[in-house]
Amino acid sequence: MDIAIPMVSAAVILPPALMISFEFRLSKGKPQNLEKAAAQWGKAAQELEQSANDLRSLVQGIPDQAWNMDDRKGYESKVEEFCLQVDALHNYCMAVSIALTVLAYALLAYAIFAIGMAVYIDVLLVLAVAALASIVGAPSYGAIVAAAGTGLTITHVATGILATAGSMAGMAMFGGAGLTSAYQAGHGNEGAGGAFKEALVNGSAGAAANLLQNAANAGLSWVNRSDGSTINGGLPGGKSAGSKGFPISEVDLDADRDINETWTYGGGVKVNTPAGETELAGNIKKNEQGWAGGEVGVNHKYTDPSGTVNGTAGGKVTWDENENVGGGFKAGGGHTPSGSKAEYEGNWDGKGDYSDKYNVNTPAFNREGSFAEKPKDETPPWDK
Numbered sequence: 001m002d003i004a005i006p007m008v009s010a011a012v013i014l015p016p017a018l019m020i021s022f023e024f025r026l027s028k029g030k031p032q033n034l035e036k037a038a039a040q041w042g043k044a045a046q047e048l049e050q051s052a053n054d055l056r057s058l059v060q061g062i063p064d065q066a067w068n069m070d071d072r073k074g075y076e077s078k079v080e081e082f083c084l085q086v087d088a089l090h091n092y093c094m095a096v097s098i099a100l101t102v103l104a105y106a107l108l109a110y111a112i113f114a115i116g117m118a119v120y121i122d123v124l125l126v127l128a129v130a131a132l133a134s135i136v137g138a139p140s141y142g143a144i145v146a147a148a149g150t151g152l153t154i155t156h157v158a159t160g161i162l163a164t165a166g167s168m169a170g171m172a173m174f175g176g177a178g179l180t181s182a183y184q185a186g187h188g189n190e191g192a193g194g195a196f197k198e199a200l201v202n203g204s205a206g207a208a209a210n211l212l213q214n215a216a217n218a219g220l221s222w223v224n225r226s227d228g229s230t231i232n233g234g235l236p237g238g239k240s241a242g243s244k245g246f247p248i249s250e251v252d253l254d255a256d257r258d259i260n261e262t263w264t265y266g267g268g269v270k271v272n273t274p275a276g277e278t279e280l281a282g283n284i285k286k287n288e289q290g291w292a293g294g295e296v297g298v299n300h301k302y303t304d305p306s307g308t309v310n311g312t313a314g315g316k317v318t319w320d321e322n323e324n325v326g327g328g329f330k331a332g333g334g335h336t337p338s339g340s341k342a343e344y345e346g347n348w349d350g351k352g353d354y355s356d357k358y359n360v361n362t363p364a365f366n367r368e369g370s371f372a373e374k375p376k377d378e379t380p381p382w383d384k
Contacts, residue, residue, distance in 0.1 A: 004111070007118035009226050011125040013132065016148040018225045020121065023159045024114050025221035031107040038100035045093035052086040055079060078188070085184045092180040099172035106165035113158050117151055124148050209265075213253040224249055247271045252281070262287040276302035285321075293320040303336070310334045312343075324350025338363060346372075 005024050011017035059079050062072075124144050131140040185193050223246045250270040257263050266283030282296035297316030303309070315329035326349045334341030340362040348354045359368035 004114035004118040008121050011121050011128075011148075012226050013128050014121065014124060014145060014148040016145065016152040017121045017125070019152050020117060020148075020155045022221055022225040023155050025225065026218060027107075027110060027114075027159055027162055029107045031104040031111070034100050034104035034107065038097045038104060041093050041097035041100060045090045045097060048086050048090040048093060052083040052090070055086075056083055081188045085189055088180050088183045092176045095172050095176050099169040103165050103169045106162055110158060110162045117155060120151055121148060124151075209253040209255040213251055216251040216253075220246060220248060220250065247273055249277075254283070260287070262292055276300055289321070291321070293318070295319075307336055310336055310341075318350075320350060322350075326350045 005021060005028075008017050008021040008024060056079070059076055124147055128141055128144045131144060134140070181193060248269050249272050252266075252268040254266040255263065263286045264283050265286070266281065268279060268281030271278045271280070278298065278300045280298050282294065284294035285292040295316055295318045297314065299314035300312065302311045311331075311333040313329075313331045315327065317325065317327040319325045326347070328345065328347035330343065330345040332341060332343035342358070342360045344356065344358045346354065346356040354372050355370070356372045357368065357370050360366065
């Protein structure tokens with residue numbers, strides 16, 4: 001997608017291409033992250049299944065002569081009810097794992113489709129430029145725009161399929177959680193309903209943050225659909241196309257709670273300028289005792305217009321619940337054609353202790369290490 005979007009956005013003289021760019025921007029995702037998440041859900045399902053099987057085996061392994069009282073049947077019944085609850089949770093985890101896997105492959109397929117569509121649009125762009133340069137090219141230009149419109153229609157369908165896959169994954173998570181809660185409540189878990197309601201309340205904060213983030217990014221995707229390229233009155237009939245764009249390209253908002261009931265509220269923005277891409281981000285943490293620290297940082301990436309030299313720089317400041325302040329910085333540069341790069345990173349903790357690391361990679365020389373770390377004493381203990 002990162003390759004396809006600029007390719008399509010460059011076709012400013014083909015208005016349908018800008019709508020394709022907009023849909024591509026809305027459909028960006030990271031299938032590799034979804035696949036990792038699916039694997040973790042699958043792992044959890046396997047562990048739950050193993051736990052239920054082990055518990056059943058333990059109960060069945062108690063010799064009859066060791067326990068033949070009437071209460072044994074009651075105990076076995078309670079254990080079986082609990083195992084059924086675990087089985088239901090296993091089925092839910094597997095359903096989520098499968099749904100995330102399907103969504104990951106849908107995103108991957110969409111990304112491959114996007115590359116193909118970008119190549120198609122770029123071919124039409126070359127033809128459109130030639131048509132506009134010709135004195136009698138206006139009719140040909142109209143046919144080329146119509147062909148780009150066909151590409152837009154196909155993109156509508158592909159985007160709709162991706163949206164359906166996302167909706168199905170959401171239904172598997174939300175609907176499956178509700179059904180699992182109801183099933184467990186019917187098999188002796190009196191707290192299942194309350195836990196489900198609490199999950200909805202806690203999840204609503206993260207959902208609200210994501211909704212605001214998506215709304216903001218949808219607007220930014222529309223404004224930046226042509227990557228700042230514009231044509232004012234240069235198309236047949238005096239028509240214009242494109243948008244000057246906006247420096248902010250992406251917004252990130254988060255609200256998450258960990259197992260220790262500590263909430264993390266965070267946000268960030270990506271800003272694109274001729275000097276490169278700058279990312280500003282920060283978060284704060286809050287638990288039952290109050291504010292529990294946070295972090296704020298900035299990172300900048302630069303690549304010169306010729307694609308020869310690249311560089312990175314950044315820094316962050318962190319603090320904990322005891323107001324101990326730490327932080328760090330990093331800087332690096334590279335030569336893109338040769339793949340050479342050098343990076344340095346320094347960090348200090350809340351106690352003021354400093355640590356660092358560096359690495360240099362070139363076709364002829366490679367080294368990594370630390371300037372702050374003291375040499376290790378390799379003297380054998382018996383010689384000290």
